[in-house]
Amino acid sequence: MTRFEITILGCGSAMPTTLHNPTSQLVNLNEKLFMIDCGEGTQLQLRRYKARLNKLHSIFISHLHGDHLFGLPGLLATLALLGRTGDLHIYAHKEVELFLNPFLKYFGNQFPYKIIVIHLDPLHHQLIFENNAIRVFSFPLKHRIPTNGFRFEEKERPRHIKREMIDFYNIPLSKINEIKMGADFETSDGKLVENEILTTPPAPPRSYAYCSDTAYYPEMVPYIKGADLLYHEATYAETEHVRAKDTFHSTTRQAAEIARMANVKRLLIGHFSSRYNELDKLLNEACAVFPDTELADEGMKIVL
Amino acid sequence: MTRFEITILGCGSAMPTTLHNPTSQLVNLNEKLFMIDCGEGTQLQLRRYKARLNKLHSIFISHLHGDHLFGLPGLLATLALLGRTGDLHIYAHKEVELFLNPFLKYFGNQFPYKIIVIHLDPLHHQLIFENNAIRVFSFPLKHRIPTNGFRFEEKERPRHIKREMIDFYNIPLSKINEIKMGADFETSDGKLVENEILTTPPAPPRSYAYCSDTAYYPEMVPYIKGADLLYHEATYAETEHVRAKDTFHSTTRQAAEIARMANVKRLLIGHFSSRYNELDKLLNEACAVFPDTELADEGMKIVL
Numbered sequence: 081m082t083r084f085e086i087t088i089l090g091c092g093s094a095m096p097t098t099l100h101n102p103t104s105q106l107v108n109l110n111e112k113l114f115m116i117d118c119g120e121g122t123q124l125q126l127r128r129y130k131a132r133l134n135k136l137h138s139i140f141i142s143h144l145h146g147d148h149l150f151g152l153p154g155l156l157a158t159l160a161l162l163g164r165t166g167d168l169h170i171y172a173h174k175e176v177e178l179f180l181n182p183f184l185k186y187f188g189n190q191f192p193y194k195i196i197v198i199h200l201d202p203l204h205h206q207l208i209f210e211n212n213a214i215r216v217f218s219f220p221l222k223h224r225i226p227t228n229g230f231r232f233e234e235k236e237r238p239r240h241i242k243r244e245m246i247d248f249y250n251i252p253l254s255k256i257n258e259i260k261m262g263a264d265f266e267t268s269d270g271k272l273v274e275n276e277i278l279t280t281p282p283a284p285p286r287s288y289a290y291c292s293d294t295a296y297y298p299e300m301v302p303y304i305k306g307a308d309l310l311y312h313e314a315t316y317a318e319t320e321h322v323r324a325k326d327t328f329h330s331t332t333r334q335a336a337e338i339a340r341m342a343n344v345k346r347l348l349i350g351h352f353s354s355r356y357n358e359l360d361k362l363l364n365e366a367c368a369v370f371p372d373t374e375l376a377d378e379g380m381k382i383v384l
Numbered sequence: 385m386t387r388f389e390i391t392i393l394g395c396g397s398a399m400p401t402t403l404h405n406p407t408s409q410l411v412n413l414n415e416k417l418f419m420i421d422c423g424e425g426t427q428l429q430l431r432r433y434k435a436r437l438n439k440l441h442s443i444f445i446s447h448l449h450g451d452h453l454f455g456l457p458g459l460l461a462t463l464a465l466l467g468r469t470g471d472l473h474i475y476a477h478k479e480v481e482l483f484l485n486p487f488l489k490y491f492g493n494q495f496p497y498k499i500i501v502i503h504l505d506p507l508h509h510q511l512i513f514e515n516n517a518i519r520v521f522s523f524p525l526k527h528r529i530p531t532n533g534f535r536f537e538e539k540e541r542p543r544h545i546k547r548e549m550i551d552f553y554n555i556p557l558s559k560i561n562e563i564k565m566g567a568d569f570e571t572s573d574g575k576l577v578e579n580e581i582l583t584t585p586p587a588p589p590r591s592y593a594y595c596s597d598t599a600y601y602p603e604m605v606p607y608i609k610g611a612d613l614l615y616h617e618a619t620y621a622e623t624e625h626v627r628a629k630d631t632f633h634s635t636t637r638q639a640a641e642i643a644r645m646a647n648v649k650r651l652l653i654g655h656f657s658s659r660y661n662e663l664d665k666l667l668n669e670a671c672a673v674f675p676d677t678e679l680a681d682e683g684m685k686i687v688l
Contacts, residue, residue: 095465096458098429120458121425124400146461151455154424156401157450161399175490182486186479187450214424 082110082213084234084286084384086309088124091350091376093315094147100352101125101378102147105311107288109214112137116230116290122151123158129379133162138209140216141172141200142292143227149176153183160191167194171208171218173226174199202226205303219303221294223328229291229300231307239279249273267365289344292351295325296334301342308384310344311376313351318365322352328364332362336369352378386414386517388538388590388688390613393429395654395680396453397619404656405429405682406451409615411536411592413518420534420594426455427462433683437466442513443521445476445504446596447531453480457487464495471498475512475522477530478503481624506530509561509607523607525598527632533595533604535611543583553577590688593648596655599629600638605646612688614648615680617655622669624657640673652678 083112085108092100102119106126115122126133136159141149149172159168170176184195188216198208200218208214217231238260245251249267251259259265265273289304292313304310314336315329324331331336333348339347347370353358359375366373389412396404406423410430417439419426430437440463445453453476462470474480481501488499502512504522513520518538525531542564547554553571555563563569569577593608596617608614618640619633626637634642636653643651651674656663663679670677 094461096431096462097427098432101428102458121428124402124405124425127400128402144490146458150458150461151424154406154450154454157398157454160399165678179483179486180482181488186448186483 082234082237083289085261086107086288086311086348086382086384087129087131088348088350088378088380089122089129090119090378091352092119092147093351093353094145095354096120097354100354100355102150103142105290106131108135109232109234111135112213114216114232115139117142117148117292118151118155119147120150120154122350123155125378126155128210133159134164136168138169138171140218140230141170141176142221142229142290143223143225144173144175145225145293148293152180153187156184156195157187158193159193160188163184164193168197169196169198169209171198171200173202173228178194191333199278200226200228202228217303217364219300221291221300222297223293223295227293229285229289229294229303231289231303232283233287236285237282239275239282241279244272249278251278288384291340293329295328296330296337298338298341301323301338304338304344307342307344309346309348310339310342311348311350314349314362314366315351315353317356317362332365333369336366336373339370339373345372346382347361347373348376348382349373385587386538388413388592390592390615390652390686390688391433391435392652392682392684393433394423394658394682395427396423396451397655397657399658400424400451401658403661404658405445407592407596407655408455409594410435410642411598412439413536415439416517418520418536419443421446421452422455422459423451424454424458425460429682430459437463438468439610440472442473442475444522444534445474445480446525446533446594447527447529448477448479449529449597452597456484457491459497460499461491462489463497464492468497471500473500473502473505473513475502477506477532504530504532506532521607521667523604525595525604526601527597527599531597533593533598533607535591535593537591537608538589540589541586543579543586545583547589549577549582553582555582557619575622593646595642597633599632600634600641602642602645605642608642608646608648611646611648613650613652613686614643614646615652615654616642618653618666618670619657621657621660621666636669637673640670640677643674643677649676650686651677652680652686653677 087106089104090101103117104122105116107114195328205219221227289307312335314332391410394405394406407421408426409420411418482586521535593611616639618636620628
C-alpha cells in the first residue's frame, strides 16, 4: 500500500523549551514529503529523524506566528546548499511576502531553485493542491491572526484485480488498467463479466487533518469529518480554559470534543504550553472525551 | 575577581548537523551577557545551558551569513514574550536592515523593548562599545562578504589595597577609592606613604578575541595580540587547504599560525565543517603549530 505517514518534528508552542521543538510536521505520501509549519530548528529535526530533504515537495504554513515559521530561512538556505533545483511551493497567507521577499532578495539571489508562494485564503474552504494521489484542502481556523487548517486526502485508489480471474478469463494486459478503474470485461466469445467478479474494492482513501493554532471552533468539523487522524492543538489543560479562550487556543477537552464531533478515527494532541513538564494530565483529560487520543512527541511517526 | 567567561552555544558551520549547532557564543562579563553571532537554534541553546536571558546586554553579528544570524528572529520574539523592556543593541553590517527591518515591522510592532542597530565598519579597527568594565573592538576579517572580528577587553582594574595597611595607617574610608586608583596617602602627621606600599597591582586586564569566519589573514594580528583566549575558525583540516582558500575559510594550521603570531595565551578552534565526525585530527594539526589549542564544543565554558 502507498505510504501515508506523519512525522512530528516539533509539538511545542511559542516559548521554547528543551522538551519540545516549535511546530513542524512532515506528511510522507508515497515518498513525497509535504511539510506543515516550520518552527525554528526544523531543519535540524529533519536531520535528526533522517528525513530525505531531496523529497521535500512543498511547505504549508498555517499562520504567521514565529513558532510556526522561524525555521524557514535556515531550511531554504540549506536546500540551496544541497543544490536543490526543483521549484518549492510555499502555501502561506499573503502577508508572508512582507518579510519573506526581503529575505529572499538578500539571501536567495543565488539559490539554484525557485520559491513560489501561493496565498492561502483565510476565510474559505479551498482545494489548494492536487496530484494523481492526493488532494490538499485548506480551511479557516479561529486564532488571533488569520490561520488555516489543512486536510491531506488520498484519492480513491484503483480496485484490486484478482490474479486468478486474469488467468481464468485470459484478460490481456491492455485491459488491466480499465478493469482496475471499474470497467467490466468482454471475453473473446462475447460474454460480459461484471467488474465486481473480477476485482475487490480498494482500501478506503485515507486522510489526515491538521488544526493548529485554534480556539475551540466547531465550524471546522465539516472539513475534518471522518479523518483517519486529526492533529488538534491542546495548548492548555482544562484548568487554564480562561487563558485558552483569551489567547485563542484550545484545551484538551475542547480538542477531544472536536474529534468526537468530527467522528475521526484517532486524535493526536500537541502544541503544548511550556508550563507542562508532564503531559499525562493532558492526555487523561482528552481521553475522557475521546478515548483514541495520543500525545504528540518529537520523532513520532504515525502510519495511516 | 570579576567573572569573564565564554560559553560556546554553537561551533558548527553552514550545513547543519546533529553534532554541532551553528555559530553562537556568550561572553559573560560581570553578569552582563554579550552574544556573538546567533545561528538558528541559539535560543534553545541558551535554555539548554541555563543562560539568564534577562542579562542579555547586546548582540554582535560578525557577518550576514545565515549560520551566524538565523536564530535572531526567534530570540528577539522570545525576549518580547519574556517581557524585556530594556533597549537591545545589535551590532551588525548595515545591510542587516534590509531584512531585519521588514521582519521587525511585521513581528516587532508590539515588542515591549526597542532594538537599536549599530552599523559595523567592515574596513577599520574600531571601538564599538565601552562601559566601566570593558571595551569592545571590531576589526576586519577576510571572508566572501564583509566580516568583522571582535575583541572584548577588560579595562585596567583598581589596585588591591592591603588590609593591614588600612589598619596600620588608620586610612579613612573616604580615601580608599583614590588609593585603589593609585594615589599616595598622607598621614595625619603629614608623612607621605607611597601607593606601592599600600597596594598590590591588579591582575592584568583580560581579553577575548573572536575571529570567524575568515581566510588566513595575518593583517588581523595587531588587533588580537596577546589575548588570553582567541577563538579562530578552523573550518577545514590541512588536506582541504585548497577548498579553504576558495571559500575564504581557514585550516587548522592557519588558525594556529595566527595564534602563534599574535602570541595569545590559548587558542580555541571551531566552525567545523560538517564533513568531520571526529575532530582529533583537527586538534592535532593545530597543536603541532600552537600547543595550547582546544576544540570548541557546545556547552563548553571557558573562564578567563
